[in-house]
Amino acid sequence: MEGLLQTALAASWPVKHYLMDSGPHDHVPLLSAEDFDGVLVQLTLRSLLSMVAENGDGDLFHLRADVDWSDLRERAGQQLQNQVQRILAALPDGLPVFFLGFLEPMPRINGLLGRNRQNSLYALIRHLNDALEEALAVQHRAFYLELNDLRLHYGDSTAYDGYVTHFTHGGMRSSRQGDLIHLGILEKVQAALQILRGDQQVKLIITDLDNTLWKGVLAELDEIIPLEVTEGWPLGYAEALLACKARGILLAICSKNEDISTRENFAKVWGSRLRLEDFCAVHISWQPKSQAIAQILAETNLLPEYVLFIDDNPLEIAEVSHAYPQMRTLSGDPEQWRHLLLYAVETQVAHVSAESARRTELVQAKKQRDAAAENMDRAAWLESLQLTLQVETVTDGRHPRYARALELLNKTNQFNTTGRRWSDAELQNWLAAGGVLLAVSTQDRFAPHGLIALALLQSNAIMQMVLSCRVFGLGIETALLAEAVRQIQAGGHDEFLGHFSATGRNDACRDFWPEQGLVWDAEQSLWRGSVAPEWPTWIRP
Numbered sequence: 142m143e144g145l146l147q148t149a150l151a152a153s154w155p156v157k158h159y160l161m162d163s164g165p166h167d168h169v170p171l172l173s174a175e176d177f178d179g180v181l182v183q184l185t186l187r188s189l190l191s192m193v194a195e196n197g198d199g200d201l202f203h204l205r206a207d208v209d210w211s212d213l214r215e216r217a218g219q220q221l222q223n224q225v226q227r228i229l230a231a232l233p234d235g236l237p238v239f240f241l242g243f244l245e246p247m248p249r250i251n252g253l254l255g256r257n258r259q260n261s262l263y264a265l266i267r268h269l270n271d272a273l274e275e276a277l278a279v280q281h282r283a284f285y286l287e288l289n290d291l292r293l294h295y296g297d298s299t300a301y302d303g304y305v306t307h308f309t310h311g312g313m314r315s316s317r318q319g320d321l322i323h324l325g326i327l328e329k330v331q332a333a334l335q336i337l338r339g340d341q342q343v344k345l346i347i348t349d350l351d352n353t354l355w356k357g358v359l360a361e362l363d364e365i366i367p368l369e370v371t372e373g374w375p376l377g378y379a380e381a382l383l384a385c386k387a388r389g390i391l392l393a394i395c396s397k398n399e400d401i402s403t404r405e406n407f408a409k410v411w412g413s414r415l416r417l418e419d420f421c422a423v424h425i426s427w428q429p430k431s432q433a434i435a436q437i438l439a440e441t442n443l444l445p446e447y448v449l450f451i452d453d454n455p456l457e458i459a460e461v462s463h464a465y466p467q468m469r470t471l472s473g474d475p476e477q478w479r480h481l482l483l484y485a486v487e488t489q490v491a492h493v494s495a496e497s498a499r500r501t502e503l504v505q506a507k508k509q510r511d512a513a514a515e516n517m518d519r520a521a522w523l524e525s526l527q528l529t530l531q532v533e534t535v536t537d538g539r540h541p542r543y544a545r546a547l548e549l550l551n552k553t554n555q556f557n558t559t560g561r562r563w564s565d566a567e568l569q570n571w572l573a574a575g576g577v578l579l580a581v582s583t584q585d586r587f588a589p590h591g592l593i594a595l596a597l598l599q600s601n602a603i604m605q606m607v608l609s610c611r612v613f614g615l616g617i618e619t620a621l622l623a624e625a626v627r628q629i630q631a632g633g634h635d636e637f638l639g640h641f642s643a644t645g646r647n648d649a650c651r652d653f654w655p656e657q658g659l660v661w662d663a664e665q666s667l668w669r670g671s672v673a674p675e676w677p678t679w680i681r682p
Contacts, residue, residue, distance in 0.1 A: 144313050152327070162185060165192070165227065169227070178334055180239065182238060182241065183241040184241075186310075203261065217268075218272040225276050225277065225283070234566070235569040239333060240273060240285055240286065242287050243266050244288060244311040245270065246266060246308040247263070273285055281538065282565055300314055301314070343487045344390060345448045345449070347449070347450045348452075351398070354378065365410065367412070374479065379411070379414065379415045382415075387493070389498060389500050390500075394420050395424050395452075399425070421504040422504075431464035434448075440504070446469075447554075449468075449471060450468055452472055458470045492548065494544065510585070524679045526587075527681075528615060531581070531583075532581055532621070535579075535580050537572050537573070546592065550568070555610050555613075556608035558603075558640060559604070560646070575600075576598065576604075579621065579625055581593060590609075593611065593612050598625060600632075601638060603622070603637060608650075617680070619676075622673070623673050623674050625637075637669075657670065658674065
């Protein structure tokens with residue numbers, strides 16, 4: 142950690158360093174969440190092992206013939222978990238905490254022909270890294286940061302001190318490689334903080350097909366051999382697309398081709414590896430791509446600035462960019478696309494909620510809902526949805542819906558009455574000061590939609606309301622307001638207040654308060670109301 146500190150100071154990073162041992166009674170520094178963006182923790186491997194190894198030997202125990210590796214793994218994992226819990230309990234809620242993984246020794250500790258992957262120090266430390274990641278996975282504010290991938294990237298022959306001293310020291314030497322690894326750690330922390338803030342996150346990737354998702358133009362081939370057109374960078378690109386989908390990013394296709402034959406060729410080329418069902422929208426036609434993308438945006442209810450369009454043809458990129466200058470695009474060398482999709486800050490998330498994991502399914506359910514609306518009047522359509530709604534009250538960060546609520550609060554743009562973004566620390570402090578968060582989950586006959594709306598209450602004020610764009614037009618915002626007013630009135634208030642701030646992207650809720658009967662107070666710059674709206678008859682509580 143000393144070398145990391147020196148690298149940070151040399152690069153003018155605003156850091157403060159606290160040296161502590163990893164023992165069960167060592168003091169954890171008292172910090173204020175307002176003073177820091179995050180905390181980086183590097184546990185001392187040697188200290189941890191000395192607490193579980195025979196006779197307190199945390200250095201050379203692994204070379205003894207009588208080591209009970211199974212028992213050692215279990216006790217070391219439990220001790221590690223205890224240390225993590227102790228450190229997190231001492232740090233303020235809402236402050237992101239990043240734990241660095243342990244440096245893993247070279248796999249050949251037991252010699253070229255020895256058993257290195259089982260019952261060895263190498264295997265034990267790999268297990269501890271797995272245990273550390275697992276322990277942190279259930280914490281919404283703590284995260285595991287991999288260190289060993291940086292060693293692979295930069296090399297460690299002059300950096301890892303296990304080449305010259307005992308393995309359990311697990312440190313880095315001062316060297317060019319060491320400096321690069323330390324800088325890589327700092328860049329990871331910076332990227333992680335950006336991910337937590339949700340800076341310019343990509344919510345939808347629209348991809349071309351020919352020379353993009355496969356090599357060549359399939360319609361011009363006499364014979365399509367799947368291996369020839371997908372092996373290499375196309376398969377890597379497809380893998381990256383599916384990785385993004387697993388993170389909750391929507392995928393769509395926009396291609397200039399004959400629709401039916403292209404769909405048949407897609408199935409022939411990709412088989413079960415990649416399916417059209419993996420895409421929330423598929424537009425294959427000869428219309429200008431900007432027009433097809435307009436339809437995709439309407440189907441997904443997304444703003445263009447949250448979309449990434451990928452096409453090998455610079456003319457198509459130019460045409461779409463002219464229509465949507467806010468939209469991000471990617472072209473050029475296709476071998477570079479995979480890396481950007483996998484590792485760019487804009488395509489990563491801190492947590493994958495149940496709602497995020499099912500986002501493609503939920504958009505497809507919205508399309509089914511919209512299609513059903515075309516064949517009946519609005520009242521009959523709403524009644525046919527069999528819409529149910531559940532309201533949960535969140536008062537602290539331990540609530541199981543808190544993480545998803547924070548995600549929705551910071552990702553919602555169109556129906557967001559103030560547009561405010563909250564850090565974990567800010568929201569937890571607000572709740573601790575008496576704020577209440579109402580979280581709404583819904584389900585209709587097409588799909589369960591999960592948590593899709595929020596209201597933030599403070600005394601008699603509705604500080605902020607947000608609603609997912611997937612459920613616009615169903616009256617859910619009215620039901621949420623009715624419940625919010627009920628709770629405000631139950632607290633002894635006759636009047637309730639609503640806040641609105643124009644962001645340039647939240648026109649969808651600009652007229653929400655007056656439509657619900659509230660009156661503008663110009664002096665206080667807020668909306669006032671005293672009568673709760675009627676609960677929508679088609680929504681079952």
